[in-house]
Amino acid sequence: MKNAQSNELIAEIINLEAILNLPKGTEHFISDLHGEFDSFNHILRNGSGSIRDKVYTLFSQKLSVEQMDDLCFLIYYPEEKIHSLKLRQELTQNWWYEAIEHLLIIVRFSSSKYTRSKVRKALPKTYAYILEELIYQYDETTDKKAYYRQIIEKIIELGEAERFISDLAHLVQRFVIDHLHVIGDIYDRGPHPDKIMDSLMTYHSLDIQWGNHDIIWLGAVSGSKACLANVLRICARYGNLDLLEDAYGIDLTHLKTYSRETYQDNLHFKPKKNPYRKLTTTEITDSMKIQQALSIIQEKLEGQLIQRRPEFEMDHRLLLDKIKNDQLTIENHSYNLVNTCFQTINWCNPYQLSTEEEHIINDLLEQIQHSQKLNQHMAFLVEKGSLYLAYNHNLLIHGCIPLNEDGSFQSIAFNGRNYAGKKLLDLFEIKIKEAFQRPWQTDDFATDLIWYLWCGECSSLFGKKAMKTFERYFIQESETHIEEKNAYYKLRNNVDICQHILNAFNLQGEDAHIINGHTPVKQIKGESPIKACGKMIVIDGGFSRTYQKVTGIGGYTLLYNSFGMQLAAHKPFSNKETTIENNDDIISTRQIVDRQIKRLKVKDTTIGASLIKDTELLKCQLENPTHFSSTKQTKKN
Template identity: 75%
Template sequence: MRAFQAEELIAEIINLEAILNLPKGTEHFISDLHGEYDAFNHILRNGSGSIRAKVHALFNQELSAAQMDELCFLIYYPEEKISSLQLTHSLTADWWFDTIERLLIIVRFSSSKYTRSKVRKALPKTYAYILEELIYQYDEATDKKAYYQQIIKKIIALDTADHFVIDLAYLVQRFVVDHLHVIGDIYDRGPHPDKIMDALIAYHSLDIQWGNHDIIWLGAVSGSKACLANVLRISARYGNLDLLEETYGIDLTALRTFSRTHYKENLQFKPKKNPYRDLSGIEISDAMKIQQAMAIIQEKLEGQLIKRRPEFLMEHRLLLDKIDHGQITIDHSKHSLINDCFQTIDWSDPYHLTSEENKLITDLLEQFQQAETLNRHMAFLIEKGSLYLSYNHNLLIHGCLPLNEDASFQSITFAGQTYAGKQLLDFFEKNLRLSFSQPWQTEDFATDLVWYLWCGECSSLFGKKAMKTFERYFIKEKATHFEEKNAYYTLRNESDVCQKILNAFDLTYSDAHIINGHTPVKLVKGESPIKADGKMLVIDGGFSRAYQHVTGIAGYTLLYNSFGMQLAAHKPFTNKKIAIQRNDDILSTRQIVARQTKRLKVKDTTIGLSLLNETARLKKDLEHLQSKGNEIEGLAYWD
C-alpha cells in the first residue's frame, strides 16, 4: 500500500468535506413490479416524471407543450424517437443544434448536485472529453461561446449527431435519479421479469428488498422442491410458461407429457388472461393440466416439509390426509371438494411422490440450477438484495414486521432459540444466503426456511396466518379462501407502533419512515398509501395489471430528494410504440409526503455518515503525521 504525504491528506479532507455539503441525490422507490416490464421501463426512463418536471422548469417559456412532450420522449427513448422523427420529416442541422443545446442544458442542470469526478465517470468513453467541455460551459457570454458552438456544429457535420443525442439522453436519465430502491416482487404475474432483471443489472446504483414472489424463485434455485413446485404452478396459472422455456431454457416436455397423461381439462385451473398475448387453445389446455399436476406435487412436497419441520407449527396445513370420499375436514367442518384430480395420490400415504413425480421434479430442479440466465438473475438478487434496509432514515421492507395483537413482536422458536423483530429478519436472511450458497442441499433446515418465508405465519414476507391455495382450487365456499392478515396490517396505521418498529432498527429520527410494498393500496375504496401520520408509506399501487381493477391506479412510486418526499400515483401505460409516436406519457399525480425545512445535504445521508467517519479518521491521521513527521498509509478516495 502506498504511503501518503500531508498535502495529499489535506486535499482529500477538503474533497470529502466539500462532498458532504452537496445536495442529497434523488432516491427513486418502486415496488411490486410483477413482470410488468413495459410500465417499469417507462417509469425508470422518465424518473417517475422527474425528467418532465425539469423540462418544463427549464423550457416552459421557450417551447410549446407539444415541443416539450417531444423533447421528453427524445430523452426517454432516444433511438426509437429519432427513428420515428426521421420517418416523418428531415432532421435539419438547425434541429440537431437546438436539440443538442437543450439536452446540454438539462444535463448541466441535473448533474449540478454531483462532483465533477462522479459526472466524469458517468460519461460515455467515446465523447467523454467533448461532453466534459460542453457540460461545464460556464462562460457562454465570453469569446469561448464560439468554441462551444463550433464543437456542436462539427459533431453535426461529421454525421454523428444522432449518437451524441442518444448519449446525452441517457446522461439525463442517469443524473435525474441517483439511486433506485426496488421494494420487492419482481417476479410472477406479468410476463417479463427477466427483462426487468436485465435492466436492473445495467442500472448505475440500486438495492433490492426481496419480495415473497422473488423468494420462491430464489428458493427453487437454492434447492427447494416445494418452492420450485410453486414457481411452476404460478407460471402456468398466469400463462407464463414461455418465460421458463424461451427465456430461461427450461425443457417442460416431460412435464407436459406427464400432465397430459394423468390430468384432463378443468376450468377451475384455467390460466389467467395474459395481458400481452392471447394463449392458444393448446396452451390453455396444457396450463390447466400442468397447474393440476403441480398443485398435487406441491401439496405432497409441502406436506413432507411440514412433517420434518414441526418447529414451523404448520401441521394445520396438512390437508391431503383429511380427504375422505370427496370431502375434506378443516377446523372440524366438512366441505365437499369441487375438483377431483387426486389420481396420483396413494391414500395410505398421501404425501408420497410417485416415482414418476419424483423423477419429474428432480429433473426440473436440476434444470433450474443449471440454467445460466436464471442463475445470473438470482445471483444478482442475492448480491443486491436483502430482507430489509435501513437507508437515509427510512426502513425499507417488502412485507411486514410480524406483530401480535398487542403490538409486541411475534416470535417463533427454532432449535431452542426464540426470534422476533429485527433479530428474526436477520435470522431469515442469514439462512436464505446459506441456502443459496449450498444448492446441493435440498432438504436442509436453511432451504426449508426459504419455503417458510413464502407461506409461514411468522414470515415477514407473507404476513398471514395461512396460505389457502388448496381451498381456492378445491373448495367452493369462499369463507374458506380467506387469508387472515397479521396484526401488523392494522397496527401500521398507528404512528406509535410505527415508531416502535423504527426504534427497533435504530431509526429514532423524527423524519424516519417505514416504506412497504406487498399489499395493493385500494385507492378506489378510499384507502390512502400514507398512514400513521406519514410514518408509514405503502407504495404497492398495482403495477401488475392483475391488481389494477382493485387499486384503481397502475402503481405508486416515491421520490426522495434534497427538498423532501413526493409520492407519485400513475395511470396505466398502454403501448410503448404508440406512446413514442404520440408522445403519450404515463399520467401521474404527485403528492408531497414530507417537505424539508432545510435542504438536505450529503452529510445528512447514510453515505454521508460514512464520509464523516472517514473524514474524522483522516484528520487523526493528519495530526499523527504532522506530530511525527512520518508518512501514513491507507487513504481512501470517495466520489
C-alpha cells in the first residue's frame, strides 16, 4: 500500500515539475467595454490578433493573403462564414477537406504549450477521441497519412464537417488565450452589457476587476437605493431603458406614468444620441421625463445617505438645502439655476422623498433584486471579481490608488480607524461582498460604502474630488462642471510613484506593471497609454462609441505571453455583418511594451508559485509519510 502511495506521489511530483517548465500561457487584458458587445465579441474571438499571427506564421508560404484572411474569419465566425459560403454555393468536397486540415494544423500548434490532460478537458465530448487521435498521433508517414485522410473524409461523408469545423474553430480560440482579465466597466452607455456577461460566464478562465459603472449595478442589487437611482438615470440618459425592460425584465410602467404626469418636456434632459438604433419619439420623451424624475430622486437619496454617514465627509455635496429662489450658493458664489424640475421638492425638508417617489423606488428595488438574470450576472461578478488583483507580477486595477499631492496614500477614517492604500481597498472589497450577501439591509454601512465607491473622494474607482451631476444638469457656468482628478492621475507618470504603489502590493520585480482602465487615452491628441517608462499601462482606448471622438481609436487591449507584453490599438468596429463579409479585422497597430530576455515559463507565474508549493509539500510527504498521515488523521478528526 505504501509503495502504491509513494508511486502516486512520485508520479504527481514528476507531472507538476514538468508543467512548471511549459511556456507561460497568453493573458489577454481588456477594459471599459461599456456594453459594446459586438466589438468585445470580435476581439475575444480573434484574441486581439493572436489568431491572425498564428495563421500567418503557419501558412504564409502556402496560402495567399486572401486565403489566410478567409481562414482567420472561419476561425472567428465558423457558423456565419459557412452559411455565407453555402449561399454562394462555394462549398465543395475539397473545400471541406482543406478547411479541416488547416484547422487541425492550427489546433496542434496552438495547443502545444499545454499538457495533454488540459487539452483533453477542452475537447468537445462528441469528437474527443477522434480529435485526440488527430492532434496527438499525427504522423506524416504514408501509411498513417492515409489513415488520417480516411477519418476526415468519413466526417465529411457523414455530414458532420460543419459541426466539426465549428468545434475546431472554437478550440483554436480557446487555446490561443489561456486567461482573460476584464479590468472593469462592463456596464452603462452601450446597449448589451447583458450579452457581455452571458459570454463571460461561459469563458474558460478569467477574472474581473470591478469598475465604477459595474459597482452601481452591484450596489443596486445589494440594496442601495442611491445606486439604483444612478443606474436608472444613466439608462435613461443613454437611451438604454430597453436593457432594463427587455434584458432584465424590469417593469417601468409606474415610473413612466409618474414621469409623464409630473414632468414636462425639457430638452436639456433629452437622451444622448443612441449610435446603435434610432429612438422613437415616445422613447425620447419618456427618457427625457424619466431622467428628470430620477435626477431629483437621486439628489434626495444621496442627501439622506450623506447625512447619515458623516464619516464620508461629503457635506459639501448637500445642495438642495442651499437653494433659494432658483439660486444655489456654492463657496460664497451664487449661481442661477436653469432647466429646473423641482416640483416634487419640499423645501422645508428637501431630501425627503414624496410618497409616490418612495413607492416607485421601493417597487423598482424589489424588481431589481428579484430579476433572475440580473442576479445571476451580479453573483458571477462577485464570484470572479475584485477591486484589484496582483497577478503574474502585475497590479490590475480599474481606477486608481488614491494619493495625496506628495505621493503618499490618501487616507480616510471609518469607525475611528484610518485606512489608506491596500488596506483601504481591502476594506472596500470586504464590505462589497458583505452587502451583496445581505441585500435586505438597504442603509447599513456596507451598502452605503458601495455608493461611496461610485462618487466618494477616497474611492479607488472614482478618483475625483466630487461628482458634479447636479451642476451639469442645473448650472450653466461650465467652471462648476469641472471634476478635479485625484493626484494619482498626474503622479502615475512618475516611475518612483508607480514603484511605491507596486511595493505596497508586494510587487517588487523589475517586470512589475500597473495596468489601469477608467480614463480614456486621448491618442488623437498624442497621449500615450504607456506611462512611467512602461511601469504603468492604461488600456481604456474607447470601446464605447461615445468616447471614440475623444480617443481617436476603438479601444486598446494588452497581450502578455511567454515572450513579453504587446499593446494592441484597435480601429472602431463597424458591424458584425460587414466585418464578416469583408474579412475586415479591427486590429490597427501593435506596440511592444516589455520584451522578455528569457522566455517565461509556468514556474515564473502566480500559478507556478502555487504549483511549486504543492510540489514541495508532496516531496515532504514522500520523505515522511507517517507524519503526513497522522496530520491528515488529526484534521479529519
